[in-house]
Amino acid sequence: MWPNSGEILPAAFADSGARVVSFRPHSVEPSGGGYLFGYEVDTVGADGIASTVLTFIDTDPASVEASRASGGTVVTDPATSRPVRVWAYPSDPALPALATVTYPERVAEVLGALGIEASEAELTVAAYRPGKRAVVKMRSGRTTLFLKVVRPSRAEPIAAQHAAFQAAGLPVPRVLAAQPDGLLVLEAVRGVAAGTRVVELAEGHAFVDNLVALSQAVASVHLTQRAQADALDNGAWHRTSLAASLPDRAREIHGVYDEIEARVARWSPDERQVVHGDLHLEQLFVDPDEAGRITGLLDIDTAGWGHPARDAGALVAHLVVTAQWHRGNGDQAQAQACEVIADHVVEGWTQRNPALADRLPPTIASQLLAHAGGQATLGTEVGRTKALQLVDAAEGTLWPRRSEPAPASTPPTHDGDTGSAPSVVDSTSPA
Helix, strand or coil, X not given: CCCCHHHHHHHHHHHHCCEEEEEEEEEEEEECCEEEEEEEEEEECCCCCEEEEEEEEECCHHHHHHHHHHCCEEEEEXXXXXXXXXXXXXXXXXXXXXXXXXXXXXXXXXXXXCCCCCCCXXXXXXEEECCCEEEEEEEECCEEEEEEEECHHHHHHHHHHHHHHHHXXXXXXXXXXXXXXXXXXXXXXXXXXHHHHHHHHCCCCHHHHHHHHHHHHHHCCCCCCEXXXXXXXXXXXXHHHHHHHCHHHXXXXXXXXXXXXXXXXXXXXXXXXXXXXXXXXXXXXXXXXXXXXXXXXXXXXHCEEECCCHHHHHHHHHHHHHHHHHHHCCXXXXXXXXXXXXXXXXXXXXXXXXXXXXXXXXHHHHHHHHHHHHHHCXXXXXXXXXXXXXXXXXXXXXXXXXXXXXXXXXXCCCCCCCCCCCCCHHHHCCC
């Protein structure tokens, strides 16, 4: 599945005079008619200086043609004899403003033109998804701003979405400027990331209660577009990718996806409502002195009309993956807290939406499988182990199967006769 990077990467760096010493897989995701493969590439320049460069190989034919037209780097993959596009961060061809916000002097110049003082700016990359968006945190004196870089065509629509969310009373960042090159300048929200307070959040139900109220407010926002495609919408791609990465578990993976598709086929399109579209703990800020109180909601770029279980399912799956990460680092208290919060979300959502309770398990499962794919495609033993744990978690979330009769000896579960979602703790806790 991965390209012949051992020959592609050295060829791509050859014209720069740099020699590739080693490289490691970093990420993989769909890119138009192909895939975008990320690598951490260790190089030594002609001057003898060593550096690590985040580099991407794009196999999408349209991207390759665009690179040729713009004078970018195109290399032939010897394994397939097909051309691929190669580029290095921050020269993301889809995000032209990214290079600008990478250097303090350029940031000071751009913000100065907007009437914002940014002398001696300190820049920290908060998030980056190649070809889609980047977020850079900027500190200058007492001022903290976030510089979001998106595709140029998305800047104005995202600014309009922020205005719509603010009109509904939601605590989203205020947009100070939206530039034609895709740069958005955002104020910082109050509070701290919810992910830094998981132990406190798990101690009661205040956080989830407030989250339910927040979700209801999101549903009232006036938007007309569909939410950005999620793991359910892209299920065919995730199915193919995960099965190819874990061929010894392919039959099981296809069985889980078959079950998900059988359940989703029964849903009515009339159930859709406005959702955040990519909800997880890092998108939520809370009061540092009262962790259950939500003070900020971030990254609403993905918002739009979607199925009502989408945000809850994404949050639960992310909590499971976060618990897995904490447990791998030996942080048992944080891992258990994430699992408790996940169960609180499942319980709170199903109680509030009893008629739609059976929508949550396949939504969670699809998200877990998407996360599994991200781990499996890394090609490492740790990644494989985590991927297998998430596949097992997805299968457990869907038990008992609805597309076939459950065995007579199967004991009652939380999913049982009520159609409510199962507890995620027992089925997803990694060993």
